[in-house]
Amino acid sequence: MPKLSRFVLKALRLPLRVVDNFRTIGVRRAVAIYGERIAEEVRERRLGINTQGDVPGRELSSDPACHCYQVVNYSSLDSVFGYLSIDPIHDVFLDYGCGKGRAVVVAATHSFRRVIGIEFAPSLADIARTNLRRAERHLRCRDVEIVTENAMNYIVPEDVNVLFLFNPFSEHVMDAVLERIRDSLATARREISIFYLQPRDEPNVLAKCDWLYWDCDLPTGTWDQVQLHCYRTTS
Numbered sequence: 001m002p003k004l005s006r007f008v009l010k011a012l013r014l015p016l017r018v019v020d021n022f023r024t025i026g027v028r029r030a031v032a033i034y035g036e037r038i039a040e041e042v043r044e045r046r047l048g049i050n051t052q053g054d055v056p057g058r059e060l061s062s063d064p065a066c067h068c069y070q071v072v073n074y075s076s077l078d079s080v081f082g083y084l085s086i087d088p089i090h091d092v093f094l095d096y097g098c099g100k101g102r103a104v105v106v107a108a109t110h111s112f113r114r115v116i117g118i119e120f121a122p123s124l125a126d127i128a129r130t131n132l133r134r135a136e137r138h139l140r141c142r143d144v145e146i147v148t149e150n151a152m153n154y155i156v157p158e159d160v161n162v163l164f165l166f167n168p169f170s171e172h173v174m175d176a177v178l179e180r181i182r183d184s185l186a187t188a189r190r191e192i193s194i195f196y197l198q199p200r201d202e203p204n205v206l207a208k209c210d211w212l213y214w215d216c217d218l219p220t221g222t223w224d225q226v227q228l229h230c231y232r233t234t235s
């Protein structure tokens with residue numbers, strides 16, 4: 001079908017889809033969801049970045065424990081950065097599986113000393129770097145780095161103390177990453193916070209770590225299919 005006809009068809013179907021959504025999920029929730037979508041679009045434009053568009057896991061890796069690219073919502077990021085009192089001298093943020101870089105860009109608009117994103121897919125890491133360049137004038141943190149590496153092999157720097165994971169991997173990859181975090185703590189004992197966005201149908205792997213304690217759960221906007229946990233270690 002020609003491109004124009006496809007566009008016209010899509011445009012005609014849109015109001016029907018919206019009405020259908022209002023009927024199935026209720027007016028209040030539908031308004032909240034559409035409101036959040038509009039707010040997401042506004043935030044992207046304001047920062048000058050493009051982090052949308054899912055990428056299936058099979059296009060990224062043959063390892064089923066490595067998950068697809070899906071972007072975190074701004075509401076969850078606002079919860080994380082609103083909860084922390086960021087210390088510009090000490091605090092270093094790390095996003096495991098940073099994808100197209102939304103969490104890294106938003107972290108860097110706050111006054112972290114350093115911000116790091118780890119991403120094993122070179123194509124996504126390149127997009128993250130482009131997004132960082134585009135958002136440059138909004139950034140408060142100037143020391144920002146995207147590392148193209150498998151998180152399993154990444155040695156956690158001794159100054160990292162805020163970790164963010166939006167369901168990047170599971171099973172043996174998660175086990176290896178938790179081991180790396182513990183190694184880093186053994187070398188440099190310190191308090192760290194781990195923010196973990198866990199889909200409700202996945203196990204909460206952090207709950208079984210006896211070296212962490214659960215601090216709180218934070219709001220996730222209209223995303224009720226996930227939980228945003230904050231875990232901490234004691235110093």
Ligand SMILES: C[S@@+](CC[C@H](N)C(=O)[O-])C[C@H]1O[C@@H](n2cnc3c(N)ncnc32)[C@H](O)[C@@H]1O
Nearest residue numbers: 066067070071072097098099120150151166168
């Ligand atoms: C659900 S997305 C989260 C993206 C980003 N953190 C965000 O919140 O918008 C998970 C990301 O983890 C990456 N990933 C999966 N396995 C990985 C691994 N072993 N090492 C590094 N990155 C990985 C994927 O490529 C994907 O970009």
